[in-house]
Amino acid sequence: MSEESQTEIARSCFLSTEQFAKLFEVLHALDYEVIGPTIDQAAIVYDRLTSVDDLPRGWTDIQEPGKYRLEKRGDDALFGYVVGPHSWKQKLFPPVSTLSVADRTDAGWQFTEPEQELPKFAFLGVRACELAALKIQDRVFIGGPYVDPSYQGRRNKALIIAVNCTQAASTCFCTSMNTGPRCKAGYDLALTELADGFVVEVATPEGEIVINALETQIATDENQRQAEAARQQAVDQITKTLDTTDIRDLLMSNLEHPQWNDVAERCLSCTNCTMVCPTCFCSSVEEVSDLTGDHVERERKWDSCFNVDFSYMNGGLVRNSIRNRYRQWMTHKLATWIDQFGTSGCVGCGRCITWCPVGIDLTREVAAIRETQT
Amino acid sequence: MGKPKLGVFKFASCDGCQLSLLDAEDQLLAVADAVEIRHFPEASSRMEAGPYDIALVEGSITTPHDAERIQQIRRDAKFLMTIGACATSGGIQALRNGADTAEFMRAVYASPEYIQVLDKSTPIAEHVKVDFELRGCPINQYQLIEVIQSLLAGRNPRTPRHSVCLDCKRRGTVCVTVAQGTPCLGPVTQSGCNAICPSYHRGCYGCYGPAAQPNLVSLSTHALNEGASAAEVSHNLRNFNVYAPAFRNESQRLTDQIKEQN
Numbered sequence: 097m098s099e100e101s102q103t104e105i106a107r108s109c110f111l112s113t114e115q116f117a118k119l120f121e122v123l124h125a126l127d128y129e130v131i132g133p134t135i136d137q138a139a140i141v142y143d144r145l146t147s148v149d150d151l152p153r154g155w156t157d158i159q160e161p162g163k164y165r166l167e168k169r170g171d172d173a174l175f176g177y178v179v180g181p182h183s184w185k186q187k188l189f190p191p192v193s194t195l196s197v198a199d200r201t202d203a204g205w206q207f208t209e210p211e212q213e214l215p216k217f218a219f220l221g222v223r224a225c226e227l228a229a230l231k232i233q234d235r236v237f238i239g240g241p242y243v244d245p246s247y248q249g250r251r252n253k254a255l256i257i258a259v260n261c262t263q264a265a266s267t268c269f270c271t272s273m274n275t276g277p278r279c280k281a282g283y284d285l286a287l288t289e290l291a292d293g294f295v296v297e298v299a300t301p302e303g304e305i306v307i308n309a310l311e312t313q314i315a316t317d318e319n320q321r322q323a324e325a326a327r328q329q330a331v332d333q334i335t336k337t338l339d340t341t342d343i344r345d346l347l348m349s350n351l352e353h354p355q356w357n358d359v360a361e362r363c364l365s366c367t368n369c370t371m372v373c374p375t376c377f378c379s380s381v382e383e384v385s386d387l388t389g390d391h392v393e394r395e396r397k398w399d400s401c402f403n404v405d406f407s408y409m410n411g412g413l414v415r416n417s418i419r420n421r422y423r424q425w426m427t428h429k430l431a432t433w434i435d436q437f438g439t440s441g442c443v444g445c446g447r448c449i450t451w452c453p454v455g456i457d458l459t460r461e462v463a464a465i466r467e468t469q470t
Numbered sequence: 471m472g473k474p475k476l477g478v479f480k481f482a483s484c485d486g487c488q489l490s491l492l493d494a495e496d497q498l499l500a501v502a503d504a505v506e507i508r509h510f511p512e513a514s515s516r517m518e519a520g521p522y523d524i525a526l527v528e529g530s531i532t533t534p535h536d537a538e539r540i541q542q543i544r545r546d547a548k549f550l551m552t553i554g555a556c557a558t559s560g561g562i563q564a565l566r567n568g569a570d571t572a573e574f575m576r577a578v579y580a581s582p583e584y585i586q587v588l589d590k591s592t593p594i595a596e597h598v599k600v601d602f603e604l605r606g607c608p609i610n611q612y613q614l615i616e617v618i619q620s621l622l623a624g625r626n627p628r629t630p631r632h633s634v635c636l637d638c639k640r641r642g643t644v645c646v647t648v649a650q651g652t653p654c655l656g657p658v659t660q661s662g663c664n665a666i667c668p669s670y671h672r673g674c675y676g677c678y679g680p681a682a683q684p685n686l687v688s689l690s691t692h693a694l695n696e697g698a699s700a701a702e703v704s705h706n707l708r709n710f711n712v713y714a715p716a717f718r719n720e721s722q723r724l725t726d727q728i729k730e731q732n
């Protein structure tokens with residue numbers, strides 16, 4: 097739900113692990129399609145869930161630049177991992193979608209909109225940095241004069257069940273970006289996982305409806321203390337930092353810094369960092385017709401500033417080198433985004449670091465520029 | 471104007487690319503309707519002489535006879551397009567380039583004196599002007615239809631030059647390199663297959679050749695740092711597009727490195 101509909105002080109309660117399993121039935125009865133963490137392709141991805149058994153019970157992820165591995169935990173935690181290769185943008189801003197369709201008829205061109213019943217999602221397991229990312233994409237897609245109706249429809253219907261991190265990866269730096277690891281706003285329900293259940297914070301009427309359908313108990317002081325300790329564990333595990341002091345001016349006044357050449361030698365311009373980033377929003381729109389030219393579909397696909405042809409303008413490429421493309425990406429994400437949208441484009445989730453095939457770490461690139469700024 | 475006349479021609483190749491055209495069953499009737507197929511030995515015994523509006527050329531040039539035949543096809547064709555890795559970069563058979571061809575022949579054939587073959591397997595563009603190169607081993611039928619369609623409509627074809635990685639991410643495939651340590655050429659390979667191999671937990675083999683502005687050195691340096699040997703990394707590049715300059719140069723650089731170390 098949007099932050100505005102969130103009540104001032106979240107009410108909290110305790111939900112046992114057994115009752116949590118019933119959450120799925122409750123959500124399905126309310127016509128939600130539940131999307132959440134599950135193991136697929138050697139990773140914890142976000143996909144459609146049918147029951148509690150689809151969750152990655154007892155698994156965790158080990159992350160470092162360019163590397164991600166699943167590992168068994170010593171317990172039965174359901175949310176004992178950090179963030180993976182997918183993000184919620186996959187569902188709100190699908191990678192490929194048909195925007196409109198046109199058919200040539202005797203009476204002229206007939207235009208139709210393929211949409212569609214918009215899906216009603218319940219997102220289960222949204223982390224603090226991801227709540228911040230949703231807020232950023234809201235600003236991009238529905239915050240200005242040009243509203244994206246598909247995003248808006250999906251977003252307004254979506255129920256957000258957040259989960260507070262109780263551990264962090266070596267790639268996480270939400271504390272530097274002021275986005276986590278504590279979920280503070282932008283959710284309907286927020287869970288903190290304990291050994292025998294969850295402390296639940298209920299923040300909206302939609303969240304109330306769901307939680308009222310389950311048997312809960314009063315959250316005891318002991319429950320609250322344990323939840324606080326579990327959340328503190330994540331804070332303590334965060335080691336990565338990004339010094340954001342005057343970061344906009346730092347980057348914009350160092351556009352010819354030699355570090356851009358250095359990173360260009362390593363960067364593959366492969367687009368992975370932008371694809372996994374929960375705030376990146378670029379796409380291309382093209383018209384695709386059948387052989388006869390009588391049926392045309394307007395397709396929108398995720399695209400990236402690292403795609404060489406993304407900067408093609410009449411007659412040539414504007415960013416015709418890896419150096420220019422990396423610099424474009426980083427200066428937009430960390431500097432000009434602030435001019436454009438009033439916040440940083442980075443929430444510190446670390447995905448671009450983990451999923452870069454050669455392990456390029458933006459925090460190190462910024463640090464290198466800061467150390468030797470010109 | 472009548473329908474454009476189409477000819478399909480074959481040089482050293484496995485016929486897989488022509489089969490891709492035949493496989494495009496649902497679209498093939500529409501193609502047959504939109505163009506006049508005058509020469510397509512794989513599909514029909516009807517073979518009519520040029521000129522052709524569109525010539526699709528499969529295969530690489532490996533014999534003196536090939537080298538002459540392509541000249542005539544070029545003279546006969548208004549628009550000449552290569553289809554597949556063989557025609558575009560010399561194919562898997564270009565593995566022999568730089569090796570002793572005569573020795574290979576003695577090893578393989580009982581009477582090598584009957585075989586007339588050039589020293590190298592070379593792409594069509596080394597012999598005649600090529601108007602468009604369609605990549606892939608084999609080509610993607612949808613891309614082929616797309617190019618034919620763009621010719622009919624008089625617009626530019628949509629055959630993107632970005633990496634395979636972008637397609638992996640669009641379809642939600644988890645990166646096999648990052649999550650499983652599997653070597654993958656996807657970051658330096660051009661899109662076209664819709665990232666099929668990683669979706670089956672395999673690394674990309676580079677069937678569509680080098681992506682635009684590929685950074686081969688960084689990819690191999692990273693693989694070496696992760697513990698792969700220079701021989702392995704070089705071997706991965708020596709495939710269907712071994713003779714494509716970016717792959718060829720990097721595999722050569724690694725081979726030279728190995729020699730220096732020994």
Ligand code: SF4
Pocket residue numbers: 178179223224225226261263264265268269270271275276277278330444445446
């Ligand atoms: S960046 Fe922070 S909020 Fe995001 S997953 Fe890591 S610890 Fe959790």
Ligand code: SF4
Pocket residue numbers: 362363364365366367368369370402451452453454455456
């Ligand atoms: S920074 Fe890494 S993930 Fe991003 S384009 Fe460069 S190589 Fe690819």
Ligand code: SF4
Pocket residue numbers: 369372373374375429441442443444445446447448449
């Ligand atoms: S730039 Fe990287 S760390 Fe920042 S939000 Fe995007 S993926 Fe996460």
Ligand code: SF4
Pocket residue numbers: 366368453634635636638639644645646647648654655656657665668673674
């Ligand atoms: S599996 Fe290969 S092609 Fe796909 S994202 Fe990873 S490196 Fe790129």
